[in-house]
Amino acid sequence: MLSKNGTHNIAAKKTMLGLMKVPSNMNEKPSVNNKVYLMKKLSNLNMKKGPSVVKHLNYLNTIFNQLVTVEIKFGNEMCTLILLASLPNS
Numbered sequence: 001m002l003s004k005n006g007t008h009n010i011a012a013k014k015t016m017l018g019l020m021k022v023p024s025n026m027n028e029k030p031s032v033n034n035k036v037y038l039m040k041k042l043s044n045l046n047m048k049k050g051p052s053v054v055k056h057l058n059y060l061n062t063i064f065n066q067l068v069t070v071e072i073k074f075g076n077e078m079c080t081l082i083l084l085a086s087l088p089n090s
Contacts, residue, residue, distance in 0.1 A: 031070050038067050045086045060086065 042063050047056040060083060064074065074082070 035067075035070050035072060038063060038070065038072070042067070042082065047087050049088060056086070057083075 045060060045063065047053070064079060067073070
C-alpha cells in the first residue's frame with residue numbers, strides 16, 4: 001500500500017516517463033523499471049508470419065531468462081500458456 005507521500009508523488013506526475021521514475025525516487029529497487037519493461041515486452045510478444053518458430057522460441061526464452069534475473073519466475077504451465085498465446089491463430 002502506498003503512503004500519502006507515495007500517492008502524492010504519483011498524482012503529481014504528468015507524463016509516463018515521470019511516472020516511471022517515481023519508484024526509484026521512493027527508495028524502491030531500481031529494478032522495478034526493468035521488471036515493467038520486461039513484462040511489457042512479454043505481454044506484447046506475438047509471432048509474426050514468416051519468422052521461424054525456433055527464432056520465436058529463442059526470443060521468448062530470452063525474455064523468460066531476463067525475467068528470472070529480476071526475480072520474476074513462471075511455472076511450466078504459465079510458460080506454456082504464454083507461448084501458446086503468442087503464436088498465430090492458424
